[in-house]
Amino acid sequence: MKIRKLLRPRQSATENQSSVVKEQESPTKDSFRSLKDNIDYISSELHHSHDLKVTHMDGNRQALLYFESLVDQEQIQNKIFIPLSNYSDRTIGQLPNRRGTTDLNDAIFALLSGCAVFVQEGNTEISVFVVTMSNNRNMSEPDTEKVLRGSHEGLVESVMININLIRKRIQHRDLTVKYFRVGKKTNTNLAIMYMEGLVNPDVVKKIEDRIKHISADTIISPGYIEEMVEDNSLSPFPQMLNTERPDRGAANVLEGRVILLSEGSSTCLVFPVTFFTFYQTPDDYNSRWISGTFIRLIRLMSFLIAIGLPAFYIAVVGYHFEVIPDTLVIPIKSSINNIAYPPIVEALVMVIIIELIRESGIRLPSPVGQTIGIVGGLVIGDAVVKAGLVSNLMVIVVALTAIASFVVPSNELSTALRLLTFPLILLASTFGFLGIVFGFFGLLIHLCRLESFGSPYFAPLAPLRVKDLKDTFIRLPLFMMDNRPKDAQPAKSNTGDTSREWKKNGRSKK
């Protein structure tokens, strides 16, 4: 409790209100009547940046200003000069699709977001044209979240395109978008999306409030936002789901959750989430429900293996050799007998080797990455056993643990799991089974205490909701999921009827 208070400096309520950052809320500056004054003000505010273009026209009586690095020349032609030639009696200030303002700071802000600004001698009215250049990559499938069947679209780095991707999937009037700007210097564009009437209004209120309190200079990616709005930043568990898949985002929106998109990043944040959200993938719903259930059970089992197996092995070998059945005692004993180090050192060495291989391979080009895999995995793994540094059982245990930790569809959670292995290994090597039980119990307490935007993190297990279990450990057929899971606290729980009435009223016989 205390630590958290120390980490979070106290601010008075009034201070919080004023610290809300928005470029638009910077003091207004009325425009001058003189063209030269206006241009001087703008270019001095922008520190005479070289890419600011000032095009004088009509004998220095009008000027068009824009950042050549931000605007699309073709759009300037289409939106300003071609219409101008069509309406020869009008000046630029009278064209359609313009926005007028008399605030110079507003004009600067428009310039920075990629607009062209038109000023006239003797006129305080400034015209703003949206002529932003946009370079976007293809909506290709994200590498980290590949699916076998289903949509292969991925989110991109533009908020507008991402909203479009979600809206195309949910063509309903209740889908609501809200924009925010955060970061005093970066002025990053954020958008939250949710289904009005499905989402819990408290969650929306909470996120709006938390976003408004962000007063940092720099907000570059959703990772920054995540750290500033999540409930408990001391926890190893991620409390917001990262995804680059529009279908996953849309599905979560339809479950009554909120998603947050940010300009310049192809990741969207989903919240409130539970622990089990990280174990679901779109593939579960694209395949048949029986196989989907099987795969999901495997995944959840991998959780226990990933954090518990090395600890269990160490406890058995170090403290409770008697739990090994008679037939296995000799093979196990003979494999660890000639090892110089205690099991904990063996385990730590192996776990760290695996982490090294993973970290070194991750950013290398894939041919080199494979080489690292072979050298690291096969050569070191084999040699380390032959050299008698690590027992071959420990190699099996640690390799299995590493594989199990990669089964989790979410990279954040997978990293968290690999971190959690260490305290459990330490506990197991000092207290045996007692240590493991204490470790798991502590973990469980932590999971029960954790909340993500007001919804319990370990639901539907704690608090137990039997009805919602049908989409956690198992995946029942979709027509049986006629109620939304309660963990997102949706305002409306019914998802429609079973959709299989045709079977009951006998029409299938035709």
Added chain:
Amino acid sequence: MAAVKNEMISRRQYFFFIIQTLIGVGVLTLPFNLHEVAKQDGWISLLIGGVLIQIVLFIMWGLAKRFPDQHLYEYIPTIVGKVVGGLFNAVLILYSLAVAAVILLLFDEMIRTWLLPRTPYWIISLMFIALGVYLVSGNIKVMARLYVFVSVLLPILVLLLLFAAKDGQWIYLLPIGESGFSSIFDGVYQSSLSLLGYLIVLLLFPYTKGTPKQKLVTITFANGFVVSFYFITVLLSFIYFGTVEMKYVSEPVLYMLKAVEFPIISRIDMFFISMWIVSVATTLCSYLLIASKGMSHVFPKLPYERAVLFIGFFLFCIAYFMPKDEEWLNVLDDYVSMAGMWTGVGLPIFLWLISLVLRKRQQGGPNYENRH
């Protein structure tokens, strides 16, 4: 108002809260203790004890019903006056601390015998208390969530026992009633000791959603569950060991499992102990909760988290400075059990009678709106 709206728990959580509080350290030794006084008729004593405790529970319910929005510590001063009430509250806090200490010492003892013979007491106590403090400072809702979750282990324990006792001989139970009424009655006292701990019923009553009648059903079911859980363990140990052997096995449940061997795991008892640790932890946490709630009520300025920390610290001091020999532990256990009889049975009946005679009720009547 005691119960804050967002701290309310459901009746299912109430049920599991009660059973997790009751089922704890005692499971391992209950069959032995019962057998010591009532021989093979110990199970009869257990059933009678269960029925008697149920009657006490009715009285407790009658008491709690009169103060539907207040917990134990709040209405004791209303009933018996500020001075005496304060004294009672202090006694209750001390009693909960003492129970927690006994649980801790018995637990350490058991860990020493079965898992880690050479680990110092205080390290295990410290870790245990640290976990307890972490859980209890999360407040009632978090505890309830966890208790429901760990209750998965109880059926597993029963299944393991059933598996182990498949070689049992029902004939060991005969002749029924041989030990005579007085021994059976002694057994009733012994068994009701392991059923004590219903203070949690009174404490959590206002924090539970639902009408008093629904809560009574929950309480009754919880008592039924606990009695039948004990009944199964006692019965299975009796039919497995028989009267002759029972004298020598102080932890019959564990010895029973020790004999079983699965193809992948031998020594199931190790796993049984591991799961049993969780049950002990929940019991300990419940008493920590009772003590901390009392503490933060007696000292209103003390924040709840701080109170939990204090209680944890006291508990650690007790566990650290307490002499560790077995005899002293037994004496302490007896004293605390007797105190438990007075606070767990005597006090509620006394309070109920006084409140009935003096017509004490919650001021302003029950406030049901924020229950649902």
